Amino acid sequence: xxxxxxxxxxxxxxxxxxxxxxxxxxxxxxxxxxxxxxxxxxxxxxxxxxxxxxxxxxxxxxxxxxxxxxxxxxxxxxxxxxxxxxxxxxxxxxxxxxxxxxxxxxxxxxxxxxxxxxxxxxxxxxxxxxxxxxxxxxxxxxxxxxxxxxxxxxxxxxxxxxxxxxxxxxxxxxxxxxxxxxxxxxxxxxxxxxxxxxxxxxxxxxxxxxxxxxxxxxxxxxxxxxxxxxxxxxxxxxxxxxxxxxxxxxxxxxxxxxxxxxxxxxxxxxxxxxxxxxxxxxxxxxxxxxxxxxxxxxxxxxxxxxxxxxxxxxxxxxxxxxxxxxxxxxxxxxxxxxxxx
Numbered sequence: 001x002x003x004x005x006x007x008x009x010x011x012x013x014x015x016x017x018x019x020x021x022x023x024x025x026x027x028x029x030x031x032x033x034x035x036x037x038x039x040x041x042x043x044x045x046x047x048x049x050x051x052x053x054x055x056x057x058x059x060x061x062x063x064x065x066x067x068x069x070x071x072x073x074x075x076x077x078x079x080x081x082x083x084x085x086x087x088x089x090x091x092x093x094x095x096x097x098x099x100x101x102x103x104x105x106x107x108x109x110x111x112x113x114x115x116x117x118x119x120x121x122x123x124x125x126x127x128x129x130x131x132x133x134x135x136x137x138x139x140x141x142x143x144x145x146x147x148x149x150x151x152x153x154x155x156x157x158x159x160x161x162x163x164x165x166x167x168x169x170x171x172x173x174x175x176x177x178x179x180x181x182x183x184x185x186x187x188x189x190x191x192x193x194x195x196x197x198x199x200x201x202x203x204x205x206x207x208x209x210x211x212x213x214x215x216x217x218x219x220x221x222x223x224x225x226x227x228x229x230x231x232x233x234x235x236x237x238x239x240x241x242x243x244x245x246x247x248x249x250x251x252x253x254x255x256x257x258x259x260x261x262x263x264x265x266x267x268x269x270x271x272x273x274x275x276x277x278x279x280x281x282x283x284x285x286x287x288x289x290x291x292x293x294x295x296x297x298x299x300x301x302x303x304x305x306x307x308x309x310x311x312x313x314x315x316x317x318x319x320x321x322x323x324x325x326x327x328x329x330x331x332x333x334x335x336x337x338x339x340x341x
Contacts, residue, residue, distance in 0.1 A: 013039055013071070013078035019090040019159035021214065026155045026222060028086060030077045035096045039078045042067045042088060046095050047114040047144075049088060057124040060141025064118055088119070090159035091135075091146065098165045101213050102172065105280035112171050112181055116143040123147075135163055137170040139202075140188075142181035155222045162210035162219025169206030176287045187294055189249050194297040196243035196253050201302055203259030207231065208266040208283055212276050217267050228260065231267035235260045237299075237325045261324055262299060265306070268320030273313055282317070285309035300329065307331040 015030040016039055035045040042049035053064035069088070070081045080086050095115075102109035123145070134157035136145045144167060146158050157163045175181045187195040207229070211217045217231035227233065241258045270279040290296070290305035303321060310317040310333075318334035330338070 011073055011076070013073045014076040016078045016089040016093070017080065017086050018093045019086065019155060020093070021161045021222075026159070030075075031089075031093050033089070033093050033096065036089075036092050039089075040067075040069050040071060042069065042092065042117075044092065045114065046092070046099055047117050049092070049117040049119055049146075051119045053118055053121045055118060055121045055123045055138065055143070055145055060138060061116060061118050061121060061143045061145075063116075064121060067119070087156045087159050088146075090156075091117075091164060094159070094161045094164035095144075095168065097161065098168045098213060101165075102168070102209070102280075105212075105277060106284055107172055107280075108175075109168075109172065112142070112168075112175060115171070115181075116141075117146065118143055119146045120148065121145060134158055135167055137167045139170065139174045139178075140182065140184045142171065153223045157223045160219065160223045162214040162216060163223065165213040166206040166210035166220075169209035170202055172209070173202055173205040173287060176284070177291070186292070186297065190253055191246035191249050191251055193243050193245050194294050196246075196255065197298045199253065199255035200243065200258035201262060201297075201299065203255045204262035204266075205283065205287065207259060207263035208279075211263070211267055212270065212280055212283075215276060229256065231260065231264045233260070233264070235264045235324065237261050237329060258299075262302070264324055265303075265317075265320045268323060269313070269317050272316035272319060278313065282306065282309055282313070300331075303329070304331040307333040 015032045016036065017028060018031045019026050020029055020031055036042070037044045049067055050064035051067050053062045055061045069085045071078045071085065072081065099109045099113055134147050134149045138145060149156050171181055174185065177186060178184070187198060189195055190199065210219050211231050220226060220229050241261065243253070243258070246253060266279055266283055269282060270276055273279065286302065286306040286309050289309050290302050292301055306317060307314060314333055315337060318337050321330060321334055
C-alpha cells in the first residue's frame, strides 16, 4: 500500500511550458525556471502572482487570492491544463530575464523585485480609460496588472518578452525619477501638460527597453499589428504631437505617438553605434541627468540631458535627433555641432 501511494505522487517539475522568443519568432517549449519556486501557486524570487482583487488608481491594489494552476508533469515539465497557465509561466520567465538583463546594463533592477503581480483584478474607471490592453504597470504602487487579451493574438501580450520588458521599463523609469518604486509620480493629473509629457517619455523609455532586450524595434508586432509603434518608422516630431492641457483628468491622452518619436531617437543611436549596451547606458544616464522638476517635465530638457550624457557618441546622437526633430528643437550641443566647420 505504501509503495502504491508513493507511485501516485506526482513528481515535482524541473521546467515549465512557456512562450520563448528566438530567431524564428516565438515558440512554446520547456524552460527551466528555478526562480519560480512554486509552479502551482506562482510564487518566486521576482514576485508572486495572485488572482483578482481591486486596483484603485490612487490607493493601488488590494491584493487577491492565491492561484492554483492545475498542471500535469510530463518528462519533468509542468504543463498547465489551461492555456492561461502557459501565459503566466511565460510572463514570469520574461520578467526574470528582463531583471537579469537590465541589471547587466547598469540599472538597479534587482532592487525592484519582488514585485506584486495581479491577474484579472477589477480596476478603477480611470484605469479602464487608459490606452492599456492586456498588461500594465501601476506607478506608485509597484504592481503589474495582467488582464485578458483584448483579442486573438499570435503571441499573447503577457507572453511577449518585449512587452514584459516595456512594462518593467515603466518601473525603472519611475524609480529613477521618483527615488523608489513606491514613491508617488511627480505629477499625476493627466489634464496637465507636464503630466502628459511625463506619460509620453515614460512610453519612450519603456519602448526603448523593449526594443533593446529583443533587438527588435517592432517587438509589439509579434502580438499586435500596429505599424505606428515601429521604432524604425520615420515618426518625426510635429506641432500636433506637442501636449496641450486637458479640461479634466478624464480627458483622454494618448502618449504613444510622442513616445515613439523619442524612442526612435534611441533606436537610431543603437543602429549608428551598433552597440545595444551603450544605448541602454545612454538611456539610463539621460534620465539620471534629466532628474526634472515639474517645470522641466518636457522633451526639450530630456534631449538636453541625452546630449550631455552622450560623450564621444554625441555626433551619432545628434544625427538621430536631427532626423526626427525640427532644428528649433535640437539641444544646444547639437546646434553647436551642426554649426562647426
